[in-house]
Amino acid sequence: MTGEEIKSAHKQYNLQSWSRQKSINPIPLQKAEGIYFWDYDGNRYTDMSSQLVNMNLGFGNRAIGDAIKAQVDRFCFMAPSYAVETRSELAKTIIGLMPDNMGKVFFTNAGADANENAIKMARMYTGRNKVFSRYRSYHGSSFGAGNLTGEPRRFPLEPGIPGFVKFFDPYIYREAISFESEEAATAYYLAKLEEQLGYEGASSVAAIVMETITGSNGVIIPPKGYLPGVRALCDKYGILMICDEVMAGWCRTGTMFAFQHFGVKPDIVTFAKGVTCGYVPLGGVVVSKSIAAYFDDNLLSCGLTYSGHPLACAAGLACVRYYGEADILGNVNRVGKALGETLEKLKEAHPCVGDVRYIGLFSAVELVRDKKTREPLVPYGKDPEGLMGKIIKLLSARRFMTYSHENCVLVAPPLIITEAQLTEELSKLDEVLGIVDKEML
Ligand code: PLP
Numbered sequence: 143m144t145g146e147e148i149k150s151a152h153k154q155y156n157l158q159s160w161s162r163q164k165s166i167n168p169i170p171l172q173k174a175e176g177i178y179f180w181d182y183d184g185n186r187y188t189d190m191s192s193q194l195v196n197m198n199l200g201f202g203n204r205a206i207g208d209a210i211k212a213q214v215d216r217f218c219f220m221a222p223s224y225a226v227e228t229r230s231e232l233a234k235t236i237i238g239l240m241p242d243n244m245g246k247v248f249f250t251n252a253g254a255d256a257n258e259n260a261i262k263m264a265r266m267y268t269g270r271n272k273v274f275s276r277y278r279s280y281h282g283s284s285f286g287a288g289n290l291t292g293e294p295r296r297f298p299l300e301p302g303i304p305g306f307v308k309f310f311d312p313y314i315y316r317e318a319i320s321f322e323s324e325e326a327a328t329a330y331y332l333a334k335l336e337e338q339l340g341y342e343g344a345s346s347v348a349a350i351v352m353e354t355i356t357g358s359n360g361v362i363i364p365p366k367g368y369l370p371g372v373r374a375l376c377d378k379y380g381i382l383m384i385c386d387e388v389m390a391g392w393c394r395t396g397t398m399f400a401f402q403h404f405g406v407k408p409d410i411v412t413f414a415k416g417v418t419c420g421y422v423p424l425g426g427v428v429v430s431k432s433i434a435a436y437f438d439d440n441l442l443s444c445g446l447t448y449s450g451h452p453l454a455c456a457a458g459l460a461c462v463r464y465y466g467e468a469d470i471l472g473n474v475n476r477v478g479k480a481l482g483e484t485l486e487k488l489k490e491a492h493p494c495v496g497d498v499r500y501i502g503l504f505s506a507v508e509l510v511r512d513k514k515t516r517e518p519l520v521p522y523g524k525d526p527e528g529l530m531g532k533i534i535k536l537l538s539a540r541r542f543m544t545y546s547h548e549n550c551v552l553v554a555p556p557l558i559i560t561e562a563q564l565t566e567e568l569s570k571l572d573e574v575l576g577i578v579d580k581e582m583l
Contacts, residue, residue: 145170145182160295174201177556177563188567190537191544192556195357195389195504196415199464200556206421209460213453220452222249222445228455235462236417236428239398241407245434248427248442249450253388253414254282256425257351259444260410261286263429264349264382266443267436272342274335274381275351276311278359281386290351293359294523309338311352313362315497315508316516324365332371344379349410354400357389360550361499361506369404382409382433388425389504392416393465393557396475396502403501409433417458424454470557478502480561481553484568494519494578503557506550507571509533511583518549519582529582536577540570 143151148170152158158166169187173180177200179187192198199206213228220226233247248263250256261273275281277292288299289306296302312331314321321327339347350372356362376383385408390400394416397403401411410433414425448454465471478500485498485505496510496518509519509530520529530546537544537551544552553571555564 145172148182176200176202177559185541187538187541187543188555188563190542190555190567191552192554193420194415195394195552195554196420198392198394198416198557199419199461199470200558203419203421203461203464205464206419206457206460209456210421210453213456216452218453219448221447222449226450226452226455228452228459229450232455232459232462233450235459236413236426239462240411240428243407243409243430244411244428245431246429248429248444249455250414250425250427250446251448251451252282252423252425253386253412254284254287254425255446256388256412256414256427257281257287257290257384257386258284260384260412260427261290261349261351262444263427263433263437263442264384264410266440267433268348268380268382270346270348272305272307272347273349273351274307274309274339274342274347276353276356277308278311278313278362279351279353279356279386280358281351281353281388305346307338307342307347309335311356311362312365312368313360314365315499325367327365328367328371331365331368332375335372336375339375339379339381344381347379347381349382349384350376351384351386353390354385354387354404355390355395355501355504357504358547358552360508360547361501361504361552363499363501364404369401369406373406373408376409384408384410384412386412388412388414392462393470393474394502394504394554396471396478398465398471400501416461418454418461419457421457421461422451422454424451424458468558473559474502474557477559477561477564480564481505481568484565485553488568488572488575491572492575492579494575494583500553503555503559505553507553507575509549509551509578519578520549522548532582533574533578536574537570540573542567542570542574 152168172182275290279292281287281290288296289303292308314327385401387399391413409430411428418424482500489495489498494509497508499506511517
């Protein structure tokens with residue numbers, strides 16, 4: 143097929159996610175290597191979002207490809223009830239990377255079903271039925287994960303599942319109150335959460351589910367003491383703490399898992415994306431030793447045909463080994479420092495940049511009409527003039543490929559990016575922000 147034929151068949155036969163089908167305009171792609179991909183006319187694009195913040199190791203990683211091929215030669219599939227080397231070894235490796243309270247892994251196909259199964263296990267283990275999650279979070283688009291989600295992508299599922307309660311996250315930049323310090327903000331949000339637990343009946347709450355660092359809703363990093371404070375509330379009321387590490391996990395933020403920045407031990411961790419970098423889909427739920435022990439005698443009423451798919455586990459094992467062998471965390475911390483410094487300069491230089499938030503190679507640029515009032519460039523949930531789409535187009539025209547959410551542009555390149563490559567790409571972002579300053583405010 144030619145590029146044009148591929149594009150036209152895509153438009154005619156595929157239903158593309160999160161899109162009005164009439165407005166889609168997919169680029170037909172021919173090949174990809176490292177942080178780049180090419181269309182059928184030979185144009186090279188830079189992946190500045192790691193696709194959907196999943197391709198942490200970029201395209202064409204030989205070690206992952208070879209591990210998949212080796213497993214294809216042995217067998218492609220074996221039901222979850224058989225012991226398979228890649229499945230056993232990956233679970234063992236993941237537990238080895240976790241804090242000492244964690245016990246076992248239940249593998250899923252991706253992130254949404256990891257969260258589905260996490261809340262199911264939490265409800266079975268605690269015998270309670272309410273689940274707390276936060277506004278401005280995204281946990282997946284299936285029914286349960288979609289009900290955890292605290293932004294408009296859950297609206298088609300409403301009126302929603304009874305017992306799914308939302309609370310406010312510590313988004314200090316957009317808070318009406320100003321705080322003297324991060325600690326003061328933490329104390330405020332924790333007091334509100336405890337108050338809400340009281341009104342909901344804390345003894346009926348099975349779990350508090352949080353993206354450790356909120357991802358697609360604008361890389362919102364919790365203030366000092368916030369996660370330990372949530373942990374303490376969970377301990378006080380017998381609630382399970384579930385950290386969704388689907389986007390923030392696997393070296394993205396400069397530690398293997400984002401919760402490691404904050405010195406907390408969750409009861410359940412969900413993961414997906416970077417565990418295989420998308421070479422084969424895989425997700426999972428890691429549970430504490432005590433939750434694992436509960437299911438020694440009680441039925442684990444969870445199941446998926448492809449739980450722990452041997453090919454996916456082969457990819458996962460190669461991927462996780464590669465993170466260590468190639469010192470990916472070293473690169474994330476080195477290049478991430480440069481990313482943060484450049485983003486701070488962009489914020490200084492451009493009236494349209496209200497805030498920049500970054501940790502490791504995970505960052506967002508929040509656009510405003512006015513730095514002082516912090517009025518967002520586009521109102522929440524709306525973009526009547528299509529401004530964010532225009533900004534993404536201006537970036538794409540310079541082959542800087544990423545996406546936006548509300549008034550934030552995401553910058554989350556593959557974790558193998560070099561400082562020189564990053565500098566080249568951020569100069570394109572600088573140029574586009576200059577156009578926003580002149581033409582869109
Ligand atoms: N949780 C978080 C934090 C995510 O960012 C995503 C997807 O972006 C999901 C869950 C859902 O994962 P998936 O799309 O693999 O189902």
